[in-house]
Amino acid sequence: MNMTEIKEKAKQMGIQASKMKKVDLIRAIQSKEGNFPCFETAKDYCNQLSCAWRDACLPAKGLEKKYEQTKNLYLKKIKGELKTLTDKLTDLKKKSQKTMGAGKAEALAEIHKLEQKIESLTKNAHGLATASEDAWKITKQGVDKAWEELRASAKKALAKFS
Structure with missing residues (x-):
């Protein structure tokens, strides 16, 4: 105008x-x-x-561009960390195949729980990718919380079975 x-x-x-x-x-x-x-x-x-x-x-x-850059960097970081964790779980799954008895069942059950959490977090991250500026903060908080829970569970499981 x-x-x-x-x-x-x-x-x-x-x-x-x-x-x-x-x-x-x-x-x-x-x-x-x-x-x-x-x-x-x-x-x-x-x-x-x-x-x-x-x-x-x-x-x-140039504020919209800055918001998009921040969002994209955050998503790239989450995806990278999820890939690293998925690779570690794949290795752990291979190692657990050599384990016998209750230890094997326990390891596979833990791995399955972590895989479900990864799947859920991946869906939340997709929601974050499509979130508007206003929804970003709320959605990001949920992803951050889910990521912290996943990270703690993975650390515990990896330490227990590695």
Whole structure:
């Protein structure tokens, strides 16, 4: 939207545009619309998803790109750690085949539990990959918690059966 269009919108809303700067005028319009007057003030992300000025605000700051980069780096880290853990479990499964009796059954049961947790975490990570900016924090907390539980269980099992 150019300045003439912004002034026209302000006029229709009863805002005196006169000599206001573009940023101040947009913030006044945001307030009148019932939104937080934050145009071009966000530092890391913007949670004002319904704001009519969001597209004009964010590209100038490159915030969407930063959010996507953060999300992608986090997912890459989780996937890498899951691959490492899956490889360790595969090795443990091979070693457990040589074990006899109750030890073998116990090891295979532990491995199966860990594989189920890995599958669940993989699904949660997929949900995280498709999460919106606002859902990111909540979804990430769930993935972090599941990952910590998986990591603790794996450490215990690997120490017990390695």
